[in-house]
Amino acid sequence: MSKKDGKSKAEKAEKKARKEAGEAKGFLARVYVALKPTVNDPEGLTIANALGSLGFDGVEGVRSGKYFQVRLRAADAKAAAEQVDQMCSRLLANPVIETYEFELEKA
Amino acid sequence: MSKKDGKSKAEKAEKKARKEAGEAKGFLARVYVALKPTVNDPEGLTIANALGSLGFDGVEGVRSGKYFQVRLRAADAKAAAEQVDQMCSRLLANPVIETYEFELEKA
Incomplete structure (x- = not known):
């Protein structure tokens, strides 16, 4: 693969990424993370x-x-929901002691 | 006021309180407290x-x-909403740096 081909491949990839980013729509996800009912909630008790x-x-x-x-x-609402679900299970909520739910709206 | 009157007054008050408590309905309020847009949110940035x-x-x-x-x-939804609003402004949210909203449903 000559240098020229390499360069045009990179350009194509970049163009594609820019196109996708350009077409991507804005979303706002409201995420609610709560302790599981079986887990003690000292903060809740104190309040x-x-x-x-x-x-x-x-x-x-x-x-x-x-x-x-x-x-x-994200490309569309479905893709956005999938991403948010992943964000919740990988970072925003601790699946051992917490449950999460979220609402998605166009921003 | 004789001792007997006093006693019956207390009984009446207790009966009234029990009646009100008996008639009170159960509600679940979901309260969302967020920082005001003008307030820095280091936790949000880190996430x-x-x-x-x-x-x-x-x-x-x-x-x-x-x-x-x-x-x-609470006696009814209106009374419950008023109580929750008071709870938010007096304890659950810091009105200087936070905003709050809540949803109320029968429990």
Whole structure:
């Protein structure tokens, strides 16, 4: 493969990447990560007690968790959902003690 | 006021409280607390970088926040919403740097 061919291959790949990036749409994912029901939640307990001492005596329980807003570009909603699901299981949530759910909207 | 009157007054108050508690309905509030857009979010930046190094190159930004599930009893949905709003502004969110929103459903 001559140097010229190599160069044109690289250019094609770059053009393709730019084209894909250009066509990619913007999405906003709202990710909710909560502790599994079987896992103790000291933070939730502390908050529930604090709410009680502030006079909110109707409170029966509090579970705490994490909330992420992820802005991303993807070819379409399906690709975006797959990426977000991967992000959750690989980084945003600890699958051993947490569950996650997310909502996706066009940004 | 004789001792007997006092006793019956206390009984009435207790009966009323029990009646109200008996009639109170169960609600689940999902509370989302996020940093205001003008506030730096080092955790979000760190997560965005980590997602990038995991190969998610479509990620444009991450904002982190807190997520609470509050189980409470209240006379009706309006009263429950008012209580949750108070809980947010007095404890769950710091109004100086955070915004909050919540969804309410019957539990």
